[in-house]
Amino acid sequence: MNIWIMQTGEALQCDNSNVRPMRAINLSNELLKKGHKVKIYSSDFFHQIKTHRNNQDTLIQQSANLEIQLIHSIGYKSHIGIARLIDHIQLAYKLKKMLKQVKEKPDLIFIGYPPIEIAYVISSWARKNQIPSIIDVKDLWPEIFLDYFPKFLKPLGYLIFSPYYFFGKKAIKNSSYICGMSESYVQWARDFVNESNKPYIIARLSPPNSIDYFNDKKSKIKELSEIGLHKDKPIVIFAGSFSKAFNFEDIFKVSKTLKDFQFVMCGDGPQKEYLVNLTKDSPNIIYTGWVSKEVLDYLSTIAIATIAPYRNIKNFQLNIPNKIIDSLAYGLPILTPLRGEVSKLISRYDVGYIYNSTQELADHINEIYINQTLRNSYKNNCKNLYSQEFDFDKVYTGLIEEIQEIILREKIINK
Numbered sequence: 001m002n003i004w005i006m007q008t009g010e011a012l013q014c015d016n017s018n019v020r021p022m023r024a025i026n027l028s029n030e031l032l033k034k035g036h037k038v039k040i041y042s043s044d045f046f047h048q049i050k051t052h053r054n055n056q057d058t059l060i061q062q063s064a065n066l067e068i069q070l071i072h073s074i075g076y077k078s079h080i081g082i083a084r085l086i087d088h089i090q091l092a093y094k095l096k097k098m099l100k101q102v103k104e105k106p107d108l109i110f111i112g113y114p115p116i117e118i119a120y121v122i123s124s125w126a127r128k129n130q131i132p133s134i135i136d137v138k139d140l141w142p143e144i145f146l147d148y149f150p151k152f153l154k155p156l157g158y159l160i161f162s163p164y165y166f167f168g169k170k171a172i173k174n175s176s177y178i179c180g181m182s183e184s185y186v187q188w189a190r191d192f193v194n195e196s197n198k199p200y201i202i203a204r205l206s207p208p209n210s211i212d213y214f215n216d217k218k219s220k221i222k223e224l225s226e227i228g229l230h231k232d233k234p235i236v237i238f239a240g241s242f243s244k245a246f247n248f249e250d251i252f253k254v255s256k257t258l259k260d261f262q263f264v265m266c267g268d269g270p271q272k273e274y275l276v277n278l279t280k281d282s283p284n285i286i287y288t289g290w291v292s293k294e295v296l297d298y299l300s301t302i303a304i305a306t307i308a309p310y311r312n313i314k315n316f317q318l319n320i321p322n323k324i325i326d327s328l329a330y331g332l333p334i335l336t337p338l339r340g341e342v343s344k345l346i347s348r349y350d351v352g353y354i355y356n357s358t359q360e361l362a363d364h365i366n367e368i369y370i371n372q373t374l375r376n377s378y379k380n381n382c383k384n385l386y387s388q389e390f391d392f393d394k395v396y397t398g399l400i401e402e403i404q405e406i407i408l409r410e411k412i413i414n415k
Contacts, residue, residue, distance in 0.1 A: 001407055002037045002104065002235065005111035006122050006135075008091065009047040012040060014070075019048075020021070020293065021137060022206065022322075027110065028066060029398040030386060031403075037065045039106070041098075041122070043091055044070040071095060078150070078270055079243060092117035094378070099125045104364050107407045109133040110179075113171060114141040120167040124176035132410045134201065134403070135175035137189045142168055142317045147313050169193050177406065179203050179399075182341050184318035205322040206392045207329055224295075228286045231282045234369045235262045235303040236335070238294055240323055242269030243318070247309045250337070255282050255356040258365060263307075264299060266291045300330035304375060306367050307361075308336040327352070328386035333368055333378035335361060349385045351378060 005028055011019035013028070016094045021029075028038045038262030044053050052075055060068040073090045076083035095118055111124050113119045113135050126133040142164035149157035158165070172178065172193045178200040180186035186200045229235075238251065247269075255263050265275075265286045288295070306327040310316045324342055327334045334352030336342060343354045353364040368375055 001107045002039075003403065004041065004106040004109045005112075006041045006109060006118060008043040008115060008118065009112070010042070011046075012042055012068055013066065014053070014060050014068055015046065021208065023112065023138070026208065026392070026396060027399065029043040030400055032063070032065055034400055035065075039067040039069065041069045041071065043087075044072040044167045044362060045075040048197075069098070071098070071240065079303065088117045092121045096121045096125075099407075103133060105129060107131070108410075110402055110403070111135045111171070111175060113137050113168075114139050114399040115232075116164050116168045116171060119171035120174075123171045125341050127174045132406050133174070134177045134179050134406070135172055135189075136179040136203075137172070137185055138181065138205070140185075140188060140318070143192075144313070144315045147315070150156065176410075177201055180198065181205055182318060182320050184357055186343055188318055201399065201402050204320065204325060204390050204395050206325055206390045206395045207322070209329070220407065227266065227288060228283065230262065231302055233262050235264055235299070236365060237264050237266065237299055237303045237306045237332070238309070239266040239291075239306070239326070241267055242272040242275055244271065245311060247337070248275055250309045250355075250358055250361055252279055252282065252285070252305060253360045254287050254365065255279070255357070257296065257358075257362045261286055261365065261369070262286055264288060264303070266296060266299070294409065297330075300332060303332060305335055305365065306330070306332045308334060308342075310336060310338040312339050317341065325386070325390050328382045328390055331379040331383045333375070335364055336404055338403065345385075346392050349381055349387055351382045
């Protein structure tokens with residue numbers, strides 16, 4: 001079968017080997033293992049590191065059955081801003097022109113949502129050409145835009161972004177199926193387009209099952225110690241983007257109370273410089289920069305917990321973010337203030353703590369550290385839950401079976 005994946009904002013197989021594989025890589029690799037032919041449409045602009053890959057439209061024959069079509073655009077410096085919106089409009093315009101030249105049509109298109117503009121263009125083309133499509137909803141665009149407006153200005157925000165509401169609804173309506181990371185995400189999409197019976201698939205953003213360990217641990221321990229990490233002191237990990245999605249103040253306040261603990265901050269992002277300056281007098285907060293999966297795997301073996309200080313906005317409350325799934329895979333208890341799907345998960349399966357204040361956070365960290373039996377219990381609970389609900393092989397085997405069934409069903413209907 002010939003399957004297209006439309007996904008911008010993620011790492012691709014043509015990037016270096018240290019990138020984190022997400023939906024585009026994981027799904028395409030598993031499809032290739034099943035013998036399917038895959039073409040990925042994506043942006044030449046690499047969202048995570050804010051740089052262009054080739055500075056031009058490029059068709060890459062990555063392997064015998066994998067093509068990657070990169071579409072050049074202006075790029076942008078910040079996650080939020082006019083430049084990013086212009087970039088996405090340009091991508092959509094160029095994609096529309098490319099689709100007019102297509103000679104071999106796919107059997108199915110798997111569409112990443114957002115960006116809205118691109119999802120609208122390719123879902124419209126798919127519907128016009130009677131090609132089944134699945135829209136993979138991973139952020140609540142355009143509703144998330146209004147989170148940045150004060151309550152009294154939200155009506156104005158809605159007016160400003162009304163075109164995105166129109167194109168977003170069209171993109172989801174045009175698609176044959178909704179794919180979501182949780183039941184709540186699917187329900188949001190159904191409510192957004194007022195189609196309560198629209199068929200759907202649940203597919204988590206699970207990481208691959210393998211955990212890599214250092215061939216030369218001594219050299220890596222030395223490397224980490226050079227940036228201030230002490231292996232023998234208790235470690236709590238944050239791994240992610242330094243953005244306004246997180247309330248880092250919780251970590252900083254607790255670090256002043258728990259001076260014998262180390263808070264290892266893995267990642268980068270638009271707020272990093274501000275955060276580094278803010279915590280320059282806190283030696284137990286350690287910034288590693290972006291780390292490879294290998295390094296994160298190693299840190300997970302010496303940490304006592306992970307902290308996910310998400311802000312309580314709808315986009316996260318309806319979701320089970322990949323940071324949560326990573327913690328489960330590593331067997332590390334989760335510390336988060338996030339309500340909604342995550343808090344239900346933590347309460348039901350006993351895989352961590354929901355904290356309401358920095359004092360509660362400090363108490364939970366102390367309890368995990370002091371009580372080895374409790375720590376082992378959390379480890380087992382996390383790994384069991386991951387195996388039951390989030391196991392990579394189960395998730396992607398199920399998703400590919402759904403894709404194959406949809407294609408076969410559509411072929412029978414269209415005969």
